[in-house]
Amino acid sequence: MFEEYSMAELTDILFMQGFAGLILFSVLVLMALGLAIIFGQMGVINMAHGEFMILGAYTTYLTSHIFETYLPALFDGYFFVAMALAFLVCFALGVLVEWGMIRFLFKRPLDTLLATWGLSLILQQSYRTVFGAREVGVTLPEWMMGSYAMTETIEVPINGIFVMVLTLFIASGVYFLMFRSLWGKQVRAVVQNRPMAGAVGIDTGKVDRYTFGIGCGIAGIAGSAFTMIGSTGPTSGQLYIVDTFLVVVFGGAQSLIGTIASAFTISQSQSTLEFFLSGSMAKVITLLIVVGILMLRPQGLFALKIRQ
Amino acid sequence: MCIFNYESGSRDNSPVLKRRSFIKTLIAFPLGLILASSSLSWATSPTSEVNTTGLAVTDDTVTVGILHSVTGTMAISETGSVQAEKLAIDQINAMGGVLGRKIEYIQEDGASDWPTFAEKSKKLLVNDKVASVFGCWTSASRKAVLPVFEQYNGMLYYPTFYEGLEQSPNVIYTGQEATQQIIAGIDWVVKEKGAKTFFLLGSDYIWPRTSNKIARKHIEKLGLKVVGEAYYPLGHTQFNSVINKIKLKKPDVIYAIVVGGSNVAFYKQLKAAGIDLTNEKPLLLTISVTEDEILGIGGENIEGAYAAMKYFQSLDNPNNTAFVQAFKDKWGQDIVIGDVTQAAYLGPWLWKAAVEKAGSFDIDKIRAASPGIELTTAPEGYVRIHENHHLWSKTRVGLAQNDGQYKVVYESEELIEPNPFPVGYQ
């Protein structure tokens, strides 16, 4: 199928396709990080993850409106404010949800799954009531749109680079938080042995609460970033949810490295397959590969050995 | 199902007759107005005469049904149709109603779920005995309710442009079937823009696939080339790979039939990948993005794309000016009106015209009266119901602007005949 193209064209396409894969990889990591933290730490599957992302997107939408109306001079930089706000709003809601709901369902992972599904329905309808059933368009600052032409044929989307940088930033932030801070030490202690962590004076309830909050906050940032590449509507969150879960489960629950590795595998196989097959078949084959590997290795790519 | 394949070139089609009937309409319209208002002041016909089949018609009111999704994923699209139908009903009531009866409506939520549509339509027809139903949006919901309407003999006014291949005695299709939207659009892009190669892209379900099939046949008939065709699942949000493919194939035209949330992702990513649609290299022609969708996409992301539709909010004619004003007065100044919204607005008016022509609410009489019904007051201009229950309407091409509106750049001279079973395109 390649005879008709010159060698140069092929290398260019190869490069751009690799880049498309990298963007997809960043998107998946960004989506999955928040969920991975919550799942890994608390064993809670947060089915409302997508709705938290959309909350972040709506926050961005509102911020862009405020800046357009009151601070048009600073519009170019509003996106950073919006992301910070998205984090805060989602963090606050996350803490609230943990306090009001999740902590009562401690050690009942299947039940949290149902309860958070209920939460997602309520959030969806709230968005519809508040923002209307139609999608909203988020205006982006001019500099974030368009592309950077490296050569004549190779053009790199700026928002793609933005997502990649953001992902790198968030991922390293999470790494430092988890592995270099006191709080992270506490989180890891609780994951490894909850009663023992409690016995040495760690407030496990508080650790859970903030973990959940941070997980949701990261979802909010992801949602905020995705206004660049996706839609913002009451039900948009559902578009992400299956992919997100697969990334987390495929990676192995308690392992952040696993999440990243699985996002890489899934994104590369999907974008490669998409190029050769139709989009639908690529998706089906990717999902089948993931399910197949999970059947062979149910604990995911990377699993933390813990005492049950 | 009673499906007849109408030969194209039937009597209805001859241009002479068309012009004559148009003149007749011109004369009939003021007359009709006089008659309509006179029927108000004089006796309204007794209910027992205008309603022999036990529909929900009283001496003062007639009940109709509105059946759309107000929850679920399709609520995004269907909201506009609900608003248009309610506006039309209000306006008809303000003019004195239908046969002297005020229209009341029962609204049901299809919840973006096809079986729910079937269930609710059955409720409307069997329990509420509504005189007609305005509703459905997706083909799937229409297919789900179709047997119900045929079994209980209801009348559905269906607003969406769709893939065709259907013609039910119980449905009036107020949107375009595929050929009405596709062929004139492609002809235009070939003639005006000199397009030679096409890349077909769509969401993966029946409407885009059928439409692209017709498009491909037509393109190949013209001796031109389709260089690629790709489909993505509904709700897909990553289009970078296909954009790369497009860059590799360098088509003159991207023919895009992406729907729903995917739309937003596709156009944003297209722009981000450095394909500036205003350069028309490649040119993008779509049949799935109305002003409603641009709200979500953002005008700046789709500026420069072309859309082939029958209606744009920016159409410049007195009917449309009045319609847009009334719509905004009722639903808010920021609101936009897309092709389907306008088609939904036609539903109650076409029904009213049919009822008045038949002098009865009975479904069978409405069906008999419907072919040939004309609407000179339609925002899109003049429309007429074909014997195959679709509308004769014009095809227009609009150029997307930064402000989220389309600028009309082309309008077919004649009304285009609906042809839901296009011979040679299957």
Added chain:
Amino acid sequence: MRQRSNIRFMSRQEVFGYVMLAVILLAIIPLSLDVFRLNLIGKYLTYAFVALGLVLCWGYGGILSLGQGVFFGLGGYCMAMFLKLEASDPESTKIQSTPGIPDFMDWNQITELPWWWEPFRQLPFALSAIVLLPTLFAFIIGVAMFKRRVGGVYFAIITQSIAAIMTILIIGQQGYTGGVNGITDLRTLLGWDIRSDSAKVILYYVCSAALFICLLLSQFIRYKKLGRILVAMRDREDRVRFSGYDVANFKIFVFCLSAMFSAIGGAMFTLQVGFMSPSFVGIVPSIEMVIYCAVGGRLSLLGAVYGTLLVNWAKTIFSETFPELWLFAMGALFIAVVMAFPNGLASLFKRYIEPKLPAWYSGKTMVSKAPIIEKDSSMETAHANALGSEENIGPSKSLAKPETAVTVAPRTDEKLEGGVYVD
């Protein structure tokens, strides 16, 4: 071997419960509702098959499948394929370019019936496919998962992705499956018009009868040793394994059984509603079906039926009057059921209504009331319910004595199910 023969198939209460349900389903509902509403109830009852399967596999087996819609859909599609072929005889499809094949195939330029559609012309084949195909599929999934000790949340997520894959496949292969529209416009079953009012009534009774058969079969399983092993496995899987049972086989069995029930429900759905579409295969309906089961009480077979009816009835009423509020109500229901009454309607009934019922209802088995009065009664009644009346169980013979279960795992149905098994 026959030492447990003193265990009755049903306690007095259960007999009463089944009789009540029979009266409600077979007499009260058909007599008080018109055909339209009766048909609606019939449709709801088809979901009850899925809920019933979930009681067995989630409530008893501890396996939460979020992909039951796949089996419901498979069953429904098998039925729909047969009906569609019957509706597509060359006479009524003569306007197509290829008469005699389903209309959607013709629209997709398919000129002959695919080979795997061919056998569905025979009703016996279609009927056995309805039962066997989903069961076989469940068996394959079950073997792959349970033999490798995948469980808990992992299993839930994987079944969910299977549901997603199935939906994408069905929609993508629209020439063979009808795509997103599904297989519509089904008319007759062996010449019998299934759309007529009389057919709707008959189908309602057939559906109720099939549901009763499935209920009794479940009751039978629960009363046999198998049911006890399932409960024991759910509560302390490792101990059952150490006792020499192959846990995986039991899980596979119960998963297959629940798949089979779902498939029967799906087939009944197709018959009563007249079409089948991929919207039942996806993730959302699959999760919704779990909530029917949770509302009824995940340990109560009868509760599954009542839960399904209640939720769907509420859904219909709500969406007729306040469509906007429906999602709020549904969401609140999910949260409330999980947080406030994890054993659903059944536990409410046990706690509040049953004690007030006259003595003849509980009969001489007064002992069985004992746990009800205790504090954490919802759990223990559930447990008693799970194991039959307490007095009936020879303590030395029972695999999972209630006391043990209560002390070891205070919230027996909420065992921490990490997906990672470390032996």
